[in-house]
Amino acid sequence: MSKHTHNGEDEAFSPEPKNIIWTVPNAISFLRILSIPVIAVLISKRYLVWSLIVLAVSSASDGVDGYIARKFDQVSRIGQILDPIADRLLIIFSMLALGWAQILPWWLLIAVGSRDVVMLGEVLLLSDRDYGPLPVHFVGKAGTALLLMSVPVLIVADLSGSTFFQVLHLIGVAGAIWGAVLYWCAGLIYIMQGHALLSKDKRRVNA
Template sequence: MDQAQSGNQSGSEITEEEVTDRVLTLPNVISFIRLCMVPVYLVLLLCGHDVAATAVFAVAALTDFVDGQIARRTHTVSKLGQLLDPAVDRILMVTGVLGVFLVGRVPLWVIVLVVARDVLLLVGGWWLISRYQIRVPVIYPGKFATTFLFVGFAGLLLNWPLVPGLGVCDLPWLPGFTDAAVSWGIWFVYAGLVLAIGTTVYYCVTALKMLRAARAQAGE
């Protein structure tokens, strides 16, 4: 999970998680290993090793949960981790959807939507932190969106088993809604996209409110 999300709620009390300046922490090492797995996944997929590529992608996605849990439970949430963990998530997400697109298992509009959202979150988040020291708190629906997309892409990578389409239209850019059989993963992708759009709107609205408050305080 995202190391940027700090604090545990117990009853009505919320305790802030201490953030350290340490670089060499176990969660950061795990995030770096996950980053190194990205090109491995892409090479395996493009070489036709679907099962191996799916396994690498699944392990990389799973460590997204592991490093965040370790960081909070061992009190090693770091400033580097707050930047590295979500950045690796975005890189893995973009590479995942790009790989599925390159092998022809997802339509172009899905990759455009996922990449555009991730670029917006990366660039916007970097600008807010560097310019105003504003960090929008991560919400759980956003994590669910990421999880659904990761599961969906893994299903599309494996490409088995195939399930019948709904047959409600004949638009080839809407797999799953035509008569053609599709991987079960496409439905997780759709669910993830719906949540992703909703949480992105929330992040943008929240960031705008925090930005106005910061500018007002600075007298801009």
């Protein structure tokens, strides 16, 4: 049975994804995923400068793989899956490490992590009904961006105890909090979208 699809505005401007695995962009994405535990360990051990270096390289690779994929017509379905997975893993592992290093409060980690658990449940439920991933909402993109940006800010802020770095720490925490709020707002949007799809299926079956 074919999966239901959700057409978005971006599809008209993106190359058709192919069922290919062994491509340079996918290799870069895979290496980026492998770098995430390294970043987390470096943060938790407080090798902050090294963690920033690896994080910078990993973040740069995120743009490189997308450029190569579009430039050389190597956009793949697996690549479209790996990219958001890498973002989620980077957020989760980095925040766990920041919490372990006592740079970020644990309640914030729980807030972010619990949202991803809820979303995983919805994805599995929709997949069981032959639905593909829901279209990414701009609120979710904004929340993810804030969370990702807060990680290097918090790492840099912990390099010194001076007033400037203390203020920077507050900015990083504030960014993470707002990111978590938007993260959950997007989660509620996805839940409502999923509920609408399942309700539509139920009405179709009962018709």
